[in-house]
Amino acid sequence: xxxKIIKNKQAVIGLxxxxxxxxxxxxxxxxxxxxxxxxNITKKFQNNxxxxxxxxxxxxxxxxxxxxxxxxxxxGIVIPILLVVALLSIILGTSAAxxxxxxxxxxxxxxxxxxxxxxLVIVLALVGSLGQGILNLAFAMIxxxxxxxxxxxxxxxxxxxxxxxxxxxIIAGSTDKDIIIKHxxxxxxxxxIVFFSTGVAGMILMISGFSFLGLGIEAxxxxxxxxxxxxxxxxxxxxxxxxxxxxxxxxxxxxxxLFGEALRDIISP
Amino acid sequence: MTKYIKKRLIGLIVVLIGITFLSFIxxxxxxxxxxxxxxxxxxxxxxxxxxxxxxxxxxxxxxxHTQYLRWLTNAMQGDFGKSLVSNKPVMExxxxxxxxxxxxxxxxxxIIVVLTIIIGVLCASHKDSLFDNLTKVVTILGVSIPNxxxxxxxxxxxxxxxxxxxxxxxxxxxxxxxxxxxxxxxxSSSSIRLxxxxxxxxxxxxxxxxxxxxxxxxxxIIWKHIFKNAVPPMITLFGQTIGYMIAGTAIVESxxxxxxxxxxxxxxxxxxxxxxINAYVLIMAFIFVICNLLADILNAALNPQMLRxxxxx
Numbered sequence: 001x002x003x004k005i006i007k008n009k010q011a012v013i014g015l016x017x018x019x020x021x022x023x024x025x026x027x028x029x030x031x032x033x034x035x036x037x038x039x040n041i042t043k044k045f046q047n048n049x050x051x052x053x054x055x056x057x058x059x060x061x062x063x064x065x066x067x068x069x070x071x072x073x074x075x076g077i078v079i080p081i082l083l084v085v086a087l088l089s090i091i092l093g094t095s096a097a098x099x100x101x102x103x104x105x106x107x108x109x110x111x112x113x114x115x116x117x118x119x120l121v122i123v124l125a126l127v128g129s130l131g132q133g134i135l136n137l138a139f140a141m142i143x144x145x146x147x148x149x150x151x152x153x154x155x156x157x158x159x160x161x162x163x164x165x166x167x168x169x170i171i172a173g174s175t176d177k178d179i180i181i182k183h184x185x186x187x188x189x190x191x192x193i194v195f196f197s198t199g200v201a202g203m204i205l206m207i208s209g210f211s212f213l214g215l216g217i218e219a220x221x222x223x224x225x226x227x228x229x230x231x232x233x234x235x236x237x238x239x240x241x242x243x244x245x246x247x248x249x250x251x252x253x254x255x256x257x258l259f260g261e262a263l264r265d266i267i268s269p
Numbered sequence: 270m271t272k273y274i275k276k277r278l279i280g281l282i283v284v285l286i287g288i289t290f291l292s293f294i295x296x297x298x299x300x301x302x303x304x305x306x307x308x309x310x311x312x313x314x315x316x317x318x319x320x321x322x323x324x325x326x327x328x329x330x331x332x333x334h335t336q337y338l339r340w341l342t343n344a345m346q347g348d349f350g351k352s353l354v355s356n357k358p359v360m361e362x363x364x365x366x367x368x369x370x371x372x373x374x375x376x377x378x379x380i381i382v383v384l385t386i387i388i389g390v391l392c393a394s395h396k397d398s399l400f401d402n403l404t405k406v407v408t409i410l411g412v413s414i415p416n417x418x419x420x421x422x423x424x425x426x427x428x429x430x431x432x433x434x435x436x437x438x439x440x441x442x443x444x445x446x447x448x449x450x451x452x453x454x455x456x457s458s459s460s461i462r463l464x465x466x467x468x469x470x471x472x473x474x475x476x477x478x479x480x481x482x483x484x485x486x487x488x489x490i491i492w493k494h495i496f497k498n499a500v501p502p503m504i505t506l507f508g509q510t511i512g513y514m515i516a517g518t519a520i521v522e523s524x525x526x527x528x529x530x531x532x533x534x535x536x537x538x539x540x541x542x543x544x545x546i547n548a549y550v551l552i553m554a555f556i557f558v559i560c561n562l563l564a565d566i567l568n569a570a571l572n573p574q575m576l577r578x579x580x581x582x
Contacts, residue, residue, distance in 0.1 A: 112280075113287030118516040121553045122295070128538035128546040129299035205415050209520045212417045213535055228418060232524075239425050246418030253413035261409070 001190075004266045011262035017255025025071035032065035036222040045238060057227075057241060058234065066222035067248055073223035074252060077134070078203045081141050086196055088146045093153025094180055097161060107154070111147045119144035120206070127215050137216030141206065145199075152195055156188040190267050197260030201253040208249050224249050273569050281562055288554045289344065293337050296547040304329055306541060307353045349548035354540050359548045363530060370522070370529035374514045376442075376449035377456075381510070384457045385503070389464030393499075394491050396469065404461065411458025420451040420524035448525045452518065456510050463506060467499035474498075501568050508564020512557030 005011045024031060033053065040060035048055050054064040096107035114122075119141075126140035160166065161184065169179050208225030211217035217226045224245040231241035304324040324330055327350075328339055343349070349359040392401045424447060427433045434443050471477065472495055480490050519531030526532070530549070537545035 109283070109287070112284055113291055116284050116288050116558045117291070117550070117554045118513050118557050120513075120519065121516045121550055121557075124519065124534055124538060125292075125295045125546055125550040128534075128541070129296050129301075129543060131300070131541070201413055205413075208415050209417060212415075213520060213523060215535075215538065225415070225417075228415075228421075232421065235421060235425060236429060239429075242418070242421050242425075246415055246422070249415045249418065250410070250413055253415070254409060257409055257413050 001266075005263070008262045008266060010258055011266065014255050014257070014259030014262055017251060018259060021071050021075065021252045021255065024068050025075050028069045028072055032062070032068045034062035034065045036061065036065040036069040037220075038062070054244060055240070057231070063241065063244060066227060067224070067244055069222040070224040070227065070245065070248060071252070073217070073221065074204055074208065074249070077138065077207055078200055081138050081203060082196060082200060084142050085146050085149055085199075086192075088142070089149035089153050090185070090192070092146075093150040094157050094184065096150070097154040097157035098176070098180060098184070104154075107150075111151055114144075114147040115151070117144070119148070123206070123210065124215075127210070132215050134216055137207070137210060141203065145203075149195070149199070153188070153192065156191055157184055160184050160187055190263075194260055194264045194267060197256055197263060201256040201260070204249065204253050204256070270569065270573060274566060277562060277565065281558065284558055285555070288558065289341055289551065290337075292547060292551040292554065293340060295550060296543055297333075297336075299541075299543060301541055301543070302329070306543075344548075344551060349551075350544040352537075352545050353542045354537070354545075359544050362533070362545070363548060363552065366528065366530040366533045369527060370515060370518050370531060372445050373448045373452055373518065373521070373527065373529070374511065376445055377452040377514060378507075378511065380449060380453040381457045381460060382507075384453070385460045385464055389461045390468070390491065390496060392461070392465045393468035393472070393495070394487075401465075404465075408458035408462050411454050414454065416451055416455060417520050417524050419454060420447070420521055423447050423451060424524070444525075448518075448521050448527055451521050451524070452514055456514070460503065460506055460510075464499055464503055467502055468495050471495045471498045501572055504564050504568050504571075505561075508560045508562075508567075509557075512553075512560040515556055516553045 005015070033051065038061060040056075043052075043056055043060040044058055046052055046056040046060070052062050052064065054062075054067070057063055057066070092107065096104045117125075122144035123137070123140040126143060127136055130136040130140070166179060166183060169183055174183075207216070208223075208228075211221075211223050211225035212229045214226075214229060217223050219226060219230060227245040228242055231238070231245070234241055302320075302324075304327055305320050308320050308323060328336055331339070347360045349363075351357060352359050352362060355362065388404055392404050395401055427447060428435065434446055435441075468491075477490060477494055480494050485493075515530070517531075518527075518529055519535050521527070522529045522532040523535060534546065534549040536542075537549065
């Protein structure tokens with residue numbers, strides 16, 4: 001598996017892009033030359049210099065440092081959301097498929113209802129009625145996407161459940177818990193990783209979109225979507241201020257998409 | 270066929286009931302009391318008594334299931350109450366915003382279909398060519414690009430630098446060009462790739478080999494056999510896409526200050542205008558479900574044998 005990834009050019013490029021963003025997020029205080037929040041009105045809209053590699057914004061804050069710290073926000077929000085969604089969907093999807101019967105029918109009914117709403121609409125509705133704030137946004141994101149993931153997990157488990165080795169395990173007297181944890185989950189995991197990896201890209205785009213709208217993340221936070229939103233009034237005079245955060249989002253999302261798709265080709269050619 | 274449609278319609282009714290239920294819950298878990306919010310906004314000094322009276326008038330003191338039934342009966346007649354901001358009927362306002370959104374969604378859809386068919390077929394028929402590889406890179410970028418950023422870049426390029434289209438504004442088709450392109454890029458990228466892979470899958474099927482053996486020209490094989498059989502999954506995707514786009518215009522509309530349903534909903538969220546949010550959610554889900562259903566029925570009508578294979582008939 002690992003050998004195949006290294007041999008696949010697309011997977012390597014994607015992985016390198018992801019690692020660059022990860023390094024930026026983890027080592028942000030080391031990489032960033034300045035404090036991303038430090039306001040200095042006398043130094044606003046400065047050009048590139050050794051002190052400010054990408055210049056400064058409307059409040060004299062170092063654009064480069066803010067971009068580096070932005071990686072923390074993007075990944076720091078997406079990864080916890082993804083973990084919760086992964087856990088929820090694996091538990092619910094697996095039990096619906098494995099238990100079957102009435103439980104499965106109720107699961108299908110609920111998921112059909114939730115899937116009748118485009119995820120964006122659910123997030124807008126929930127943020128609208130619960131109020132803005134990052135926790136509400138995270139909750140709304142989880143609520144809007146879990147069902148799509150759980151449905152996919154369920155379909156994988158259904159296929160796996162009817163394979164001979166599971167039947168053999170049942171005959172051999174394995175408990176349900178053992179069959180699920182030791183047999184089914186490890187076997188569907190590669191497909192799930194692919195699915196979640198491309199999902200990360202979508203979530204990063206969604207979150208940056210919401211913070212661009214001003215929902216969820218406070219203005220002034222060095223988050224890419226929020227930075228873009230703050231820069232939009234300077235589109236004529238300082239277009240680069242809009243360009244940089246967008247390139248960061250594009251870079252991160254493209255990394256996950258490239259990696260996820262290459263992984264899919266490796267797993268199911 | 271009629272049996273299939275009947276079956277789907279029964280399923281639709283169940284889902285629609287579920288939608289109203291979920292919409293109602295989502296807009297009622299708000300910690301804000303709508304009566305109080307309304308009074309604070311519209312009257313400088315609202316006494317407890319006035320708020321209590323309004324609460325009674327709005328039916329907020331009734332048990333929750335009665336409230337739901339009341340809301341449902343009104344909603345079915347197109348009555349979603351009045352906006353807390355403008356004090357006008359919500360339905361009237363939403364209907365007045367629809368044409369703007371439908372304009373850009375309609376134009377985006379035309380762009381998507383044209384791009385998908387031309388580029389998708391070219392890629393599949395010239396697999397691994399320079400064009401195919403280039404398309405692969407461009408479409409990966411297309412699904413990774415934040416659409417609000419793309420909007421700004423297009424705005425900067427075509428409106429500010431080249432001055433080909435007006436910067437912002439509403440009214441003429443010219444104004445709708447950039448928002449439509451912005452909306453179309455991501456979907457075009459994913460549907461080009463879907464069409465390409467569907468066509469490649471069909472290329473190795475027996476009927477194509479047979480057609481080749483009969484000496485049918487390559488062009489005819491591509492269109493009459495490979496393309497035709499790759500279309501059904503595309504119809505399903507487009508059905509879903511239309512619903513997604515109508516809902517997803519919120520971000521694009523905000524970039525271009527486009528007075529459509531999406532920016533209306535975003536403004537309502539900032540103002541915590543619950544009746545508007547409520548109606549928006551219900552109507553969007555309704556459109557989404559209907560589009561999906563129409564796509565499925567269209568598919569079933571075009572390929573009755575598909576139903577037989579899947580055991581739906």
